[in-house]
Amino acid sequence: xxxxxxxxSRHKAGIVAAAVALALAGCAQAAPDVTVDRASGAVTQAxxxxxxxxALADPAAYExxxxxSIPDADxxxxxxxxxxxxxxxxxxRERDGDIQVTVEDTSRVIAMxxxxxxxxxxxxxxxxxxxxxxDVSTEFLSAVNLPIATAASHTINPEAVLEFxxxxxxxxxxxxxxxxxxxxxxxxxxxxxxxxxxxxxxAQEMARQVGAVFGADDAGEALAQxxxxxxxxxxxxxxxxxxxxxxxxxxxxxYLRGSSGVYYLFGDESGxxxxxxxxxxxxxxxxxGIEGMMPLTDEAMLAADPDVIMVMSHGLESVGGVDGLxxxxxxxxxxxxxxxxxxxxxxxxxxxxxGPRSAQIVGALARAIYAPDSE
Numbered sequence: 609x610x611x612x613x614x615x616x617s618r619h620k621a622g623i624v625a626a627a628v629a630l631a632l633a634g635c636a637q638a639a640p641d642v643t644v645d646r647a648s649g650a651v652t653q654a655x656x657x658x659x660x661x662x663a664l665a666d667p668a669a670y671e672x673x674x675x676x677s678i679p680d681a682d683x684x685x686x687x688x689x690x691x692x693x694x695x696x697x698x699x700x701r702e703r704d705g706d707i708q709v710t711v712e713d714t715s716r717v718i719a720m721x722x723x724x725x726x727x728x729x730x731x732x733x734x735x736x737x738x739x740x741x742x743d744v745s746t747e748f749l750s751a752v753n754l755p756i757a758t759a760a761s762h763t764i765n766p767e768a769v770l771e772f773x774x775x776x777x778x779x780x781x782x783x784x785x786x787x788x789x790x791x792x793x794x795x796x797x798x799x800x801x802x803x804x805x806x807x808x809x810x811a812q813e814m815a816r817q818v819g820a821v822f823g824a825d826d827a828g829e830a831l832a833q834x835x836x837x838x839x840x841x842x843x844x845x846x847x848x849x850x851x852x853x854x855x856x857x858x859x860x861x862x863y864l865r866g867s868s869g870v871y872y873l874f875g876d877e878s879g880x881x882x883x884x885x886x887x888x889x890x891x892x893x894x895x896x897g898i899e900g901m902m903p904l905t906d907e908a909m910l911a912a913d914p915d916v917i918m919v920m921s922h923g924l925e926s927v928g929g930v931d932g933l934x935x936x937x938x939x940x941x942x943x944x945x946x947x948x949x950x951x952x953x954x955x956x957x958x959x960x961x962x963g964p965r966s967a968q969i970v971g972a973l974a975r976a977i978y979a980p981d982s983e
Contacts, residue, residue, distance in 0.1 A: 658845035658971060661979040668857055668915045668944065673930055675921070676954040676976035678968045682749040685734040686830045696823035701801045703781050709800050713775040714822050716740045721804055722762050722782040725811070725963040727751055729818045730778070732964030733827045741772045743783065747957040748965075758783060766791040778821055780804035804962075806879025808839045808886070811962040831964065838967035842974070843886055849978045850888030857977070859889035860914035860945070863901065864923035864933065871904040871927075871937060873912065879960050880918070886970045887977060889916070906939035916977055917945045920956040952976045 664670055695712040717738040719726040724745035730736060736750055741757035757769050762783045769777065769792060777792055777799045789799050802817040804810065812832035819828015851857065861880035863872040874880040875898025881891040892912035902908065917940070927933045930949055933940060940946040954976075958969055975982060 656982065658842065658974055658979070659848035661849065661975065661982040663849035663978045664980075667851065667978050668855075668950075669948070670950060670980065671948050673949055673951040673953065674976040674980040676952055676959075676969075676972040678958060678965065678972050683728055683731045683736075683964045685732055685736065686827060686834060688734065688827055688830050690734050690824055690827055693823040696820060698800060698817070698820045700799070701780075701803050701817075703786070703801075709798060711776055711798055711800065711821055711823065713798075714738055716773055716775045717778065718757050718769060718772060718774045718776075719743075719746075719778045719818075720758055720764065720783055721745070721780045723804075723806075723961045724748075724957055725804055725814065725961050726778050726780060726802065726818065728961065728963040728965065729811075729814055729831070730822075732831050733815065733819055733822065733824065735822055735824075735827075738822075740774060741769075745957055745961075747955075764788045766795070770795055770797070776800065776821065778802060778818060806960060806962050807882045808835065808962065808966055811835050811964075811966050814963070835964060835966055839886070839970065842967045842971045846886070846888050846970070846974045846978075849974070857887075857889045857915045858892040858895070858913060858944070859884045859887065859916045859918060859977075860892040860912050861918045862904065862923075864919055864927050866923075866927035866932070866936070872901045873898055873904045873908055874901045875899055879962065882962075883918075883959075883970060883973065887974055889977075904937065906937075909937070909939040910942060913943050914945045915948075916950050916952055917943075918952045918954070918959065918973065920959055921953045922956045924951065924953050 694714065695710050697708055697710045699706050700709040715738060717730060718741045719730050719739065720743040722745060724743060724747060727739060727742055727746040728748055730739060731750055739751065739754060742751050742754040743758040744756055744762065757772060758764050763785065764783060766788045774797055777797055779789065780802055782804065793799050800821050802814055804814055812835050815831040815835060816828040819825055819831065861874040863874065864870065873893045875891065875893035877899055878901055881894050884891040892914040896908060896911040898908065924933065927936055930951055934946060952973060954973060
């Protein structure tokens with residue numbers, strides 16, 4: 609990866625990191641296939657492929673909020689006999705420039721970032737049993753019983769991390785402070801930074817980089833290929849149910865934290881634009897000229913004029929639900945989405961978590977937008 613591409617990846621990841629950090633201050637029936645939850649033993653019916661559901665004739669006219677959810681909230685490791693070659697010398701993607709780091713022992717790993725994507729990637733690679741702690745954003749089922757190594761403010765305390773006796777810490781620079789990671793290195797812990805670009809291609813590249821940390825390049829490439837093929841498959845299904853180009857839905861992503869008075873509209877290079885494009889929609893924020901994210905203004909909201917607004921579930925709850933949001937920001941009520949109360953919510957730990965579940969996340973959002981009555 610060239611230095612310019614690497615810097616761009618860090619910039620895009622920083623947009624998502626900054627947003628999450630603000631949190632502090634037609635009736636088709638489900639297919640008969642079932643899956644069994646590893647943690648609880650609960651049986652879940654698998655949903656029909658998107659291209660087989662009864663899609664809305666006019667998704668822009670649909671009334672009311674919907675929820676996007678993944679039936680199986682866990683991550684399936686790749687089906688591969690794992691081979692590790694250690695020690696492994698890898699490139700650590702530091703903010704001040706790439707350096708070479710040698711990894712000798714991956715028996716006790718902590719993977720930390722602001723979206724939980726790195727830990728998800730570790731599990732997707734088949735190395736989940738090496739994780740000894742998690743960050744607060746890692747919420748997939750196989751990891752929820754791990755102790756938490758980060759504070760609610762997405763910061764780390766070196767002493768607290770050292771209590772877990774990790775042999776490797778993998779991060780992306782989205783949590784800090786950076787001095788804390790240097791203290792871990794001073795204590796003899798191997799620290800590796802990976803790129804975490806909020807995109808599907810970024811999820812594939814992270815699979816390769818995390819695989820390299822484990823001395824398992826084959827596993828990294830296998831997971832990268834699986835992510836790519838699954839996303840391509842679900843996008844092909846979405847193409848069958850989404851409106852044609854001339855009638856593409858205008859979709860906006862709002863980041864909300866009512867307790868902190870935080871209302872942000874996302875645009876180009878935010879990660880949300882990747883989701884919206886995969887959903888066959890027009891990124892309303894980007895189309896209105898927004899790059900990254902910006903505080904929500906009446907003018908920006910009216911210029912975006914979305915048909916659908918995507919939000920995080922806890923974010924919507926924090927502003928008092930749809931009614932509270934429309935009361936706090938009357939300009940939203942003037943948009944097509946506001947008039948139809950057309951909000952699509954998804955769990956905070958899922959909606960912008962690019963990684964092994966990228967295809968499932970996009971598929972769930974597509975179902976909530978184009979075929980909400982099929983769930």
